């Protein structure tokens with residue numbers, strides 16, 4: 001068992017810097033998710049842990065050992081890929097045995113480990129088939145089995161669920177979480193899907209352009225995103241943003257057609273910032289119809305409903321307030337008429353304020 005540490009890690013391909021400098025400490029037994037848009041360097045970071053890419057500068061440690069110069073096979077890691085990467089000519093059992101045979105483990109021990117892993121994953125009856133005789137979800141289970149029989153110090157996952165259909169993805173998500181909990185093995189999991197990140201990670205590291213934006217628990221990222229990027233990236237539908245300024249001696253926030261009082265928890269943060277250009281962030285669930293607005297202080301906002309998306313338990317409203325477009329989550333029994341003005345309330349304890357120039361959080 002071991003944690004993983006990045007210390008000032010940089011990666012260049014020729015003159016192109018993909019990761020300028022990366023510091024991250026993944027604790028022993030932690031499930032860490034690296035999340036970010038396509039091309040931000042998630043796989044590169046993971047492949048550097050695995051030793052499939054070398055490190056241009058800095059240090060990567062697994063446990064207390066710097067692994068920069070260790071070949072992949074000596075790093076005590078097991079990786080699971082999006083493409084499964086199973087050998088097509090071997091049976092599933094042979095695929096799962098392969099890494100153990102290379103290590104010259106005695107056959108009875110191999111049998112014990114493979115049978116145990118197959119039982120955990122519910123694939124015992126599939127071991128004599130070849131990978132192409134399995135469904136996508138079953139193949140990914142064999143790939144997971146091949147990883148867990150090795151009993152590595154660290155699991156590395158690179159978008160392992162991307163090739164599965166939506167329903168299977170949800171159930172495999174839970175299975176991988178349970179597996180990690182049961183085995184108590186440190187896991188680094190790469191995805192571009194923020195829902196996957198939120199549901200699986202003990203902590204999440206959000207990346208953009210090779211740079212770490214924020215590391216925290218799912219709730220920390222949701223409630224206190226450090227900048228506009230993280231605020232927009234985490235949460236579905238995404239947070240609404242309105243350009244704004246302070247008014248009335250810093251006591252109100254003026255945003256387009258509406259104006260809100262500065263809530264008490266933000267008063268200190270906006271002191272002396274009267275001339276600053278701001279972005280106000282409001283999550284869709286913090287825009288509520290009158291009768292639901294029981295919690296905290298609120299402020300009214302008159303909007304026009306453009307599109308309604310009924311989802312059963314809730315309705316997503318796409319609307320306009322003057323020039324600004326926004327999204328709200330409504331109770332299905334309180335749906336406004338399309339094109340009509342509706343009054344929504346902003347829950348002020350859910351307000352997020354950002355400096356428009358630096359895009360950093362004010363409070």
Ligand SMILES: Nc1ncnc2c1ncn2[C@@H]1O[C@H](COP(=O)(O)OP(=O)(O)OP(=O)(O)O)[C@@H](O)[C@H]1O
Pocket residue numbers: 013016018036037038039040041042043044045192
């Ligand atoms: N061998 C390479 N040579 C040059 N550039 C590369 C190489 N491999 C990756 N890159 C670049 O490095 C950047 C990061 O790539 P990486 O594969 O780590 O992104 P990612 O976050 O995993 O994206 P995705 O979500 O699409 O998988 C990209 O801009 C990519 O074009």
Ligand SMILES: [Mg+2]
Pocket residue numbers: 042043044
């Ligand atoms: Mg990738």
